[in-house]
Amino acid sequence: MNFLSVNDASVDELIALAQHYKAHPLTDKQLGENKTLGMLFLNPSMRTRLSTQIAARNLGMEVIVFNVGAEGWALEFDDVAMNGNRSEHIKDAAPVLGRYFDILAIRTFPSLQNREEDYSEQYINQFVKYGNIPVVSLESGTLHPLQSAADVMTIAETFKEKRKPKIALTWAPHVKPLPHCVSNSFAQWINRWGKADFVIANPEGYDLKEEFTQGASVLHSQDEALKNADYVYVKNWCSYETYGAMPEVKSDWLLTLEKLKLTNNGKVMHCLPVRRDVELSAEVLDSASSIVASEAGNRVWATQAVLSQLLRSIKK
Amino acid sequence: MNFLSVNDASVDELIALAQHYKAHPLTDKQLGENKTLGMLFLNPSMRTRLSTQIAARNLGMEVIVFNVGAEGWALEFDDVAMNGNRSEHIKDAAPVLGRYFDILAIRTFPSLQNREEDYSEQYINQFVKYGNIPVVSLESGTLHPLQSAADVMTIAETFKEKRKPKIALTWAPHVKPLPHCVSNSFAQWINRWGKADFVIANPEGYDLKEEFTQGASVLHSQDEALKNADYVYVKNWCSYETYGAMPEVKSDWLLTLEKLKLTNNGKVMHCLPVRRDVELSAEVLDSASSIVASEAGNRVWATQAVLSQLLRSIKK
Amino acid sequence: MNFLSVNDASVDELIALAQHYKAHPLTDKQLGENKTLGMLFLNPSMRTRLSTQIAARNLGMEVIVFNVGAEGWALEFDDVAMNGNRSEHIKDAAPVLGRYFDILAIRTFPSLQNREEDYSEQYINQFVKYGNIPVVSLESGTLHPLQSAADVMTIAETFKEKRKPKIALTWAPHVKPLPHCVSNSFAQWINRWGKADFVIANPEGYDLKEEFTQGASVLHSQDEALKNADYVYVKNWCSYETYGAMPEVKSDWLLTLEKLKLTNNGKVMHCLPVRRDVELSAEVLDSASSIVASEAGNRVWATQAVLSQLLRSIKK
Numbered sequence: 001m002n003f004l005s006v007n008d009a010s011v012d013e014l015i016a017l018a019q020h021y022k023a024h025p026l027t028d029k030q031l032g033e034n035k036t037l038g039m040l041f042l043n044p045s046m047r048t049r050l051s052t053q054i055a056a057r058n059l060g061m062e063v064i065v066f067n068v069g070a071e072g073w074a075l076e077f078d079d080v081a082m083n084g085n086r087s088e089h090i091k092d093a094a095p096v097l098g099r100y101f102d103i104l105a106i107r108t109f110p111s112l113q114n115r116e117e118d119y120s121e122q123y124i125n126q127f128v129k130y131g132n133i134p135v136v137s138l139e140s141g142t143l144h145p146l147q148s149a150a151d152v153m154t155i156a157e158t159f160k161e162k163r164k165p166k167i168a169l170t171w172a173p174h175v176k177p178l179p180h181c182v183s184n185s186f187a188q189w190i191n192r193w194g195k196a197d198f199v200i201a202n203p204e205g206y207d208l209k210e211e212f213t214q215g216a217s218v219l220h221s222q223d224e225a226l227k228n229a230d231y232v233y234v235k236n237w238c239s240y241e242t243y244g245a246m247p248e249v250k251s252d253w254l255l256t257l258e259k260l261k262l263t264n265n266g267k268v269m270h271c272l273p274v275r276r277d278v279e280l281s282a283e284v285l286d287s288a289s290s291i292v293a294s295e296a297g298n299r300v301w302a303t304q305a306v307l308s309q310l311l312r313s314i315k316k
Numbered sequence: 317m318n319f320l321s322v323n324d325a326s327v328d329e330l331i332a333l334a335q336h337y338k339a340h341p342l343t344d345k346q347l348g349e350n351k352t353l354g355m356l357f358l359n360p361s362m363r364t365r366l367s368t369q370i371a372a373r374n375l376g377m378e379v380i381v382f383n384v385g386a387e388g389w390a391l392e393f394d395d396v397a398m399n400g401n402r403s404e405h406i407k408d409a410a411p412v413l414g415r416y417f418d419i420l421a422i423r424t425f426p427s428l429q430n431r432e433e434d435y436s437e438q439y440i441n442q443f444v445k446y447g448n449i450p451v452v453s454l455e456s457g458t459l460h461p462l463q464s465a466a467d468v469m470t471i472a473e474t475f476k477e478k479r480k481p482k483i484a485l486t487w488a489p490h491v492k493p494l495p496h497c498v499s500n501s502f503a504q505w506i507n508r509w510g511k512a513d514f515v516i517a518n519p520e521g522y523d524l525k526e527e528f529t530q531g532a533s534v535l536h537s538q539d540e541a542l543k544n545a546d547y548v549y550v551k552n553w554c555s556y557e558t559y560g561a562m563p564e565v566k567s568d569w570l571l572t573l574e575k576l577k578l579t580n581n582g583k584v585m586h587c588l589p590v591r592r593d594v595e596l597s598a599e600v601l602d603s604a605s606s607i608v609a610s611e612a613g614n615r616v617w618a619t620q621a622v623l624s625q626l627l628r629s630i631k632k
Numbered sequence: 633m634n635f636l637s638v639n640d641a642s643v644d645e646l647i648a649l650a651q652h653y654k655a656h657p658l659t660d661k662q663l664g665e666n667k668t669l670g671m672l673f674l675n676p677s678m679r680t681r682l683s684t685q686i687a688a689r690n691l692g693m694e695v696i697v698f699n700v701g702a703e704g705w706a707l708e709f710d711d712v713a714m715n716g717n718r719s720e721h722i723k724d725a726a727p728v729l730g731r732y733f734d735i736l737a738i739r740t741f742p743s744l745q746n747r748e749e750d751y752s753e754q755y756i757n758q759f760v761k762y763g764n765i766p767v768v769s770l771e772s773g774t775l776h777p778l779q780s781a782a783d784v785m786t787i788a789e790t791f792k793e794k795r796k797p798k799i800a801l802t803w804a805p806h807v808k809p810l811p812h813c814v815s816n817s818f819a820q821w822i823n824r825w826g827k828a829d830f831v832i833a834n835p836e837g838y839d840l841k842e843e844f845t846q847g848a849s850v851l852h853s854q855d856e857a858l859k860n861a862d863y864v865y866v867k868n869w870c871s872y873e874t875y876g877a878m879p880e881v882k883s884d885w886l887l888t889l890e891k892l893k894l895t896n897n898g899k900v901m902h903c904l905p906v907r908r909d910v911e912l913s914a915e916v917l918d919s920a921s922s923i924v925a926s927e928a929g930n931r932v933w934a935t936q937a938v939l940s941q942l943l944r945s946i947k948k
Binding site: 609 | 698702703712
């Protein structure tokens with residue numbers, strides 16, 4: 001059993017378990033006793049890094065963090081004669097890691113150079129293939145399922161009405177091209193959850209891959225998407241079509257308090273880190289509409305739920 | 317409750333508690349159970365990093381270390397449109413850290429470019445403002461209170477006479493401009509402690525800010541300061557007046573065994589790291605007069621005392 | 633008591649203890665209670681870093697990892713006026729580390745610039761001299777004893793016949809000059825173990841220092857060495873004679889499946905990381921003949937045996 005996407009989860013069950021841990025963090029402190037989580041970072045991470053450590057410790061697990069490139073050896077993932085800068089192959093590293101740890105958690109970013117390669121998830125999939133132990137994605141080439149689990153949990157716990165909430169995922173400006181992971185994954189989870197009216201707004205040229213968005217309405221007008229939205233998820237991503245590019249955008253897509261008036265007193269979400277007054281206006285982030293901090297706080301509980309399920313699967 | 321300066325401590329009480337932990341390291345092993353200390357490094361650290369981890373574990377706390385820039389995202393502290401290299405704002409990061417940890421310990425250095433900015437302690441103060449949990453300084457823009465707590469403890473435990481010891485804090489040469497933190501803080505703590513004759517010696521142009529030194533005699537002659545000193549605290553610092561500069565110094569300020577003869581068999585202290593034969597002569601460091609290693613060893617106990625007080629304040 | 637080479641071990645006893653821990657990892661979980669292992673890295677490490685952390689935790693020890701240069705201060709090991717880039721001297725750092733930890737584990741690489749300096753083991757020896765606590769080598773200037781302990785254990789546990797196994801250590805090509813540590817140490821351990829027919833094969837100009845190889849036959853023909861070998865240990869190293877150089881090699885020294893036919897169904901070992909199709913052919917690594925992953929897995933148990941002996945020596 002791995003945790004690489006929504007396909008490895010039962011959304012409602014996971015949310016319920018996460019809420020349970022939020023109320024009772026240490027209730028399963030014995031579950032992970034004498035089990036070790038190896039956390040491998042091929043790329044930077046703050047929230048994911050810290051919340052996963054806390055979640056694992058809440059379950060009584062040992063945690064060992066390893067910054068692959070900085071502390072060890074740069075990894076090779078292709079079948080080549082290794083005469084370059086990468087001194088260790090995933091085929092040799094992964095089986096060793098699989099012997100050292102009980103669960104392996106991995107952070108890798110896409111190159112944004114080669115769409116086919118990134119979307120093949122060649123990095124994390126080789127850890128799965130050669131590691132022989134459960135693998136948890138701490139964000140991979142195309143998805144960020146731990147983030148999405150916390151996102152859905154945050155919506156579920158804050159929406160108190162009987163009707164379905166309207167959720168708008170809106171593209172936002174940025175200074176450099178960013179991966180699709182958070183957006184793909186959010187779309188995938190909300191669609192699978194199935195308890196929302198879900199709309200995605202982005203400029204033309206920025207449509208996400210349909211595989212992830214299907215079930216949602218994809219609009220090219222932010223204003224239309226914002227109308228009566230209960231939740232506005234703000235995020236930049238680069239072009240999927242012209243892969244890795246940032247096609248020019250006509251109008252201003254920066255979410256402001258003024259624009260937020262279109263919503264139904266909409267709560268604003270973002271995975272963080274966020275660039276203030278570039279990707280999201282500071283006034284929105286500093287307003288009562290923003291729930292980004294409690295969303296980030298929920299990362300602990302969602303991850304604890306995921307790890308506890310993996311631990312239980314190991315023990316079977 | 318935070319620990320940012322001597323103003324957050326009762327000096328005698330803290331020393332007594334530190335001595336207690338030195339004799340009985342594990343006596344409060346239950347106190348920090350299921351509490352997590354987050355240690356954030358925006359700058360390098362050895363003694364502070366290691367001694368704080370040990371102190372926290374002695375109290376049963378979990379410890380999570382995070383090298384902010386290298387492992388995560390460079391932090392922005394100013395209110396600007398974030399289109400540069402810093403991808404996360406302290407206003408968004410701190411509330412998340414405040415949700416993950418029970419106590420937050422932070423290492424930041426001053427820029428030495430802008431005196432007003434450094435002396436406003438804008439970095440650590442924003443962690444306090446937006447973090448909503450106790451913050452411990454692991455050295456900030458202008459102070460290094462954990463170092464000073466260990467320094468005073470070291471003097472108190474080694475001075476056995478009934479009279480007041482004479483303590484001389486003396487400027488020392490260096491190859492590059494260094495912060496005022498250790499010196500400001502040492503002066504502040506010795507003055508607050510009030511149980512010493514305290515003199516500070518530095519070349520003209522190197523006077524520390526009076527706010528921290530008041531209570532001590534400030535001399536421009538090292539020889540005069542060394543006379544009959546029981547303790548000689550050696551440290552380089554850059555100019556406060558011409559902020560960040562290293563005005564030329566006429567005579568030789570390097571402490572030697574010859575100069576040490578002026579003292580009353582004076583014990584030599586330094587916070588470390590120290591540049592041998594630049595900042596302090598190797599012969600002095602290798603002599604029986606040096607107590608720098610046991611001073612550094614006391615970092616564990618002083619920090620354990622500080623953390624235990626914060627833990628008790630949380631539980632109230 | 634330290635662990636710097638085979639001279640600090642009783643080989644058979646260590647292997648037996650390692651096998652015991654492999655079968656019962658947590659049997660001595662109380663042994664290291666309230667003891668702290670400080671792991672200092674002056675150079676990169678993956679297997680050694682991770683397996684040592686796991687071994688220490690299996691013994692109930694606390695572990696603190698410190699990347700010396702990146703997280704702290706660059707260390708000076710020579711007696712010079714410290715006006716360069718290194719801001720802390722080993723003479724001042726080591727006594728502090730000796731106060732913070734119960735056991736100190738250190739990774740340093742040789743410069744490959746100055747043979748005399750590297751072979752004096754000046755780095756790790758100064759930690760021993762000034763640290764005043766047991767020091768464990770995580771690979772030093774000339775040796776890698778934890779690797780060798782796991783290597784011998786791996787051979788001992790896989791060889792089931794009553795006769796002595798034939799072991800061939802063979803030089804392999806590489807893109808850059810590598811240290812002698814693994815090869816010196818392997819030779820030293822196999823010779824000390826004394827239960828094998830041991831042959832070393834390397835091109836002319838690549839003879840290892842006799843101090844470590846004596847007891848083995850040193851050949852310049854790989855084919856001859858491979859004949860009937862039960863184990864083939866593959867490793868690159870630079871020249872000892874023309875220190876740090878890579879004298880040109882006539883024939884192809886890359887181990888292939890074809891060449892492996894010369895052996896007695898020989899098992900292939902390597903310390904990892906390995907450069908595929910440069911140092912060792914991918915086909916060999918991917919074949920059933922390779923035992924590199926289980927060899928790396930044994931690093932945990934060999935290290936656990938070493939640490940447990942040091943812990944017992946402390947308690948006496």
